[in-house]
Amino acid sequence: MSLLSSGVAAAFGDATIRTATPLLLAATGELLIERAGLINIGLEGVMLGGAFGAFLGTMHSNGSTTMGFAAAALAGVVIMLVFAVATLGMGADQIITGTAITLLGVGATGTLYRTLYGTASANLSIKTSAPVAIPFLSAIPVIGGALFDQPMVTYFAFALIPTVWWFLSRTHAGLALRAIGESPGAALAAGIPVRRYRLFATLVAGALGGIGGGVLVVAQAGTFVENMSAGRGFIAIAIVVLGRWRPLGIGLATIFFAATMSLQYLTQALGVDVPYQLVLALPYVITLAALAGIGGRAVPPATLARVG
């Protein structure tokens, strides 16, 4: 700590948590769907849809952030409904459907935004959701602000980690969901309604991915920008692998990734002479290295990406 002023450390911590929030939401949704044996490569499209939905919802409800998040979740659910109809309903390939979903998300949000608001609309901004300070805890020096003075949705995102852990490992429904991912045939024979569970997981993943996209608009940028998810959907999928398909692992992987993404604040503050663009590339390189490191030990759900 001697090298860093506490201000820099606090900014770094705050940036890490801020970056982590949308990733954590999207990755948790993706975890649920992958545990049910489905993979959604189209998470990027879902997040973009959520971002656009949040923008619409907030704009047309006099700046209500709650309505923004509700619209974001709804947009995510609607997009994943398309995914569900194609994969669960028609038996289409999940990777291909996911690719189409990403294209659809990029195309539909871009087109609708430009159609509704034109191209010169950089000044369309909405009020972002205010941080909620938790009494006493937020007063802790250095880390207090980063951890306990955040928008509501951040607390929600981090509360998901224990919730999903509890759901997957301590409830019958969670056990059934995991059984479906490992062996849908056996699950079906045991009387588990496989399709209903998969549909449920798909829609929850849509809602969480949508809210994750909504965070970018409602809690961070305060406006919609085309393609603003900037690959976060893909990163969230990588985080699920890096977290080895476990809720706690995903929490750690998200923090790890978000911290490397926030390194730019540190290098700037410390005056380290590294080209800015290479610092930005670092999180992706580190994630690749980490994936290589856990390589063979990360075991995906047995029937991942198979049509059940």
Place this chain on the structure above:
Amino acid sequence: MLAPRSRAEVAAKSDRQPKAVTNFRSWEPPEALTRALFVLVILIVGIPIALRALGFEVVPATLALLRGSLGSRYAFTSGSLVRATPLILTGLSVAIAFRAGVFNIGAEGQLLAGASAATAVASLPVFAQSSSSPWIGLVAGVIAGAAWAGIAAVLRARFHVLEVISTILLNFVALYVVAFLVRGPLQEPLHIYPQSATLGLSARLPRILPSSRLHAGFLIAIGAAVAAWWLIRYSAAGFRLRIVGANPDAARIAGEIDVARTTTRAFIASGALAGLAGAIEVTGVTFALYENLSPGYGYTGIAVALLARLDPLGVVASGLLFGALEAGASAMQRDAGVPSVVVSMIEAIIILGLIIAWPLERTERPRRWRDHSASESGGG
């Protein structure tokens, strides 16, 4: 596969009975033709409906789309065909990888690697006055694309990293590396703009038609498609690729095929094609490296390959279609104020429509993740 198959799959199965046995129908339409008609119907019905729903004037917008893609010899050759060139190559890249069961989503990054290498090599002083420098640039692009895919191939073969994830991550790395190159080592001499110096005339691909921007890269793309079609269909390597993609366990046990080596080679060939696309784009169209060089050619290549059902000759057709659509969309944006991103939406609708109408059959479907990690670790 314990769950019941969909009715369409069952129907597709029964269609493949030997013709001699079920010789009741004298003629049935070839599947490719049916698919082409299906796409045409989506376009003819879907585009006006989409434009209408978005509140645009249908007729002028559609006319602009047609004018920009097919309306004149110039629009067709300088617009549609030039746009189709990188799409055919990235489509081939994706098709070859998917055929071998490799989910290479990284054509975009491999394309950027190829474009960077081509720029760096073609602008070397040694080649400055040589008329062979564009071709040397293309070779450099092929090698760089193959190497960029090679990283993901090694990560898959040695460390069991899922290539869907690694190639996507490498796309972002490539994007930032290009951003660095055009502000660092490859920046134009005045150091004002974030782009490379413009390639000299001797470093550019020759034009192949008078008063048109169509360049030799288009012929290379067509040649690559024919070569890929021939190799996949008639060569031993192509046979191994198809077998490994269809059923890695059968390939290893019954065919004694080295699965890991076959997939790695397909992966690298896939990267080489995407790298070639980038090199051709730099030496044939943009003549300089800059950040937004590719409007997502690598990602659209996935759509191109899927529309062609991973068939190299089909890729030429779907690449031409998407090239024409994108060229037309630019005209539509310019003349009728319709945002050009509407094309992504149309592409998505085409893919969704196709996969719902024709689910991929088992043999066409790339194999699954667990399968390859199991069979490759088993095979050594």
